Amino acid sequence: MTQNAEAKLTWLNEVLGVGKDDESEEELQQKGFFESIGEMVSGAVDTVVKLVSGPEPTEEQKKLNAKVDTLEKLGLDTKRLKSDGVDQAKKLEAAAKITDEAERKAAIDLVNKRIEELEQHAAALEAAAKSVMGSTKGAPNATQKAAIYKKALEDHYGLAIQIPSGMSNTHMDRVYDMMGTVPKGQAKHDKLDKLEYIDTNDYKGSGAYGGTTIKMGDFGDASGMENYTVDGKTLPANSFDVTTLHELGHALDSKEGIMAAHMSKTGCGGWKTESKDSTIDALVAFFKKKVKVSDKMTEAMVRSAIDSALGGAIPAAPDGAEEADWDKVRDFLGDYPMKIRSGYSPWFKEPVDVDGRAYIQSYSTRWNSYSVAARAPTLVNKYQWRAPGEWFAEVYAISWLKKTKPPAAVDKAVAEYMWKP
Ligand SMILES: [Zn+2]
Known part of the structure; x- marks a missing residue:
């Protein structure tokens, strides 16, 4: 030059x-x-x-x-x-x-x-x-x-498109732009063949991916913005565009099995698939380590109380429990299991650190945990920490939207799918 x-x-x-x-x-x-x-x-x-x-x-x-x-x-x-x-x-x-x-x-x-x-x-x-x-x-x-x-999306990216009658703010021009900004193999593949618009309130300003379908809600004039972070730098992102890329990320992950293969790596958040039972086990072990109670508060009582709290209810004190013990149990229930429930949207809050791991009820029947130490170095936003799939979709979306490398700590194999200089 x-x-x-x-x-x-x-x-x-x-x-x-x-x-x-x-x-x-x-x-x-x-x-x-x-x-x-x-x-x-x-x-x-x-x-x-x-x-x-x-x-x-x-x-x-x-x-x-x-x-x-x-x-x-x-x-x-x-x-x-x-x-x-x-x-x-x-x-x-x-x-x-x-x-x-x-x-x-x-x-x-x-x-x-x-x-x-x-x-x-x-x-x-x-x-x-x-x-x-x-x-x-x-x-x-x-x-x-x-x-x-609509025609270009159908013809060039093989999408079947469904729009509720009367919904005009579909912003398909922007969907087309986003599909063009990633390599074509990441936009057109067998895990993505439908774009469905939803005009109900529960989908306002959001998107979803499932099966082989991307669903996009009503984003109004699509001028809304949200902030991401990459290696500590704040990146403002248009919500419609970044959501479109996020859903493309889910589809790609589904096609390639990216998080299925890499999620446990520190450079991917150190994720582990949990169940309600394994989450209870971890919380009971943590309680025993952290809280001193008398012999009258049995492990079975603690386990049962944690189980109830994960279901959203703090139970009454069990028969035979000392009041001082029960106060400690109740505090623990409020600080830990109650803050892990999906109904609490824990991904939008600070991580609940249980011996170095953050446990999350990601969806009603799906439980996960991630490494608290792996969070800051690979963080792009809070929602990323809902589930392994969201981790990938959020990092992918901001990388392509802003044409910026993902955080430096992101695993190399996974960064391969993202923007590169
Ligand atoms: Zn998602």
């Missing part, structure tokens, strides 16, 4: 957040930044795609750039696609610097393949736009836009 190009890229990084990992496009948009200088950004990003790839863009880059131009002429938003193009241009530049010829060629081929995927992602959108718009001139209206992205 020439010095001038370098300076220009630095300027873009600083002023626009283009191609930078820690600046949020959403945040800038919220400030109305892009609206005022939208045209300028658009031109500048095109220039960067060319600049960072050296004097001559590859054939793949030329095709991608041409598709981006076409989509813009059709009145479609290309911001994410362009940022994906810039990302690949940077990777191409890095690949070109590899000294070993065979390695260099292999690396360049790999990046060009990915650029080709982006070009096909764009081409499918163009084809859908032409099919929906026919001979209609001008930019698509909201209804036409939804139809375009």
Whole structure:
């Protein structure tokens, strides 16, 4: 890259957040930044795609750039696609610097393949736009836009899409952007074939994955934001986009069995599958170690009290129990089993440390524990600590959304599925 190009890229990084990992496009948009200088950004990003790839863009880059131009002429938003193009241009530049010829060629081929995927992602959108718009001139209206992205999602990613009648705020353009931002093999596979929208209150602002279906709730205008953390740095994330990626993460995990294979590693949270019984065993052992009671408070009494508390009820003192003993048991029940129940949403609270492990009733019949020491180094947010699958989905989502490496402590094998420089 020439010095001038370098300076220009630095300027873009600083002023626009283009191609930078820690600046949020959403945040800038919220400030109305892009609206005022939208045209300028658009031109500048095109220039960067060319600049960072050296004097001559590859054939793949030329095709991608041409598709981006076409989509813009059709009145479609290309911001994410362009940022994906810039990302690949940077990777191409890095690949070109590899000294070993065979390695260099292999690396360049790999990046060009990915650029080709982006070009096909764009081409499918163009084809859908032409099919929906026919001979209609001008930019698509909201209804036409939804139809375009629905068709592109069906045709290019093989999704069957179900939308409740009257639900218009589906943001399928953003789903399409997110599916394009990850490698195609992570978006289109046999564990994902349906996108179902739900407009009921219980799904407001949330998503889910099960079977081979992603469910997306009503996110309103999809401008809501939430904070993630990577290696201590706060990353604001658009809730709709990050949720879409989160559900894509679940589908990928289901396909590849990622957490099934790696969850017990410290770099994955040190998870262990538990049952209600094994959780009770751990709590009884911890009680015996931590709390001194008289012989009148038998282990069976403690066990039964913990069992009740995990079910959400602090029982009455058992017959024959000393009041002083029972006070201690009741305090323990309030501090430990009561705070593990799923009804308490323990994942949104601080971990309940039981001899170095945090036990969680993840769902009504599913119990897990994780290593408290493994939490801080691999933490991206609180919800990550509900279950092994959520751990993966949250790390995956923020990594791809912000095009940032997962926390440094995340296991290498698992980080392979995430964004890499
Ligand atoms: Zn989830």
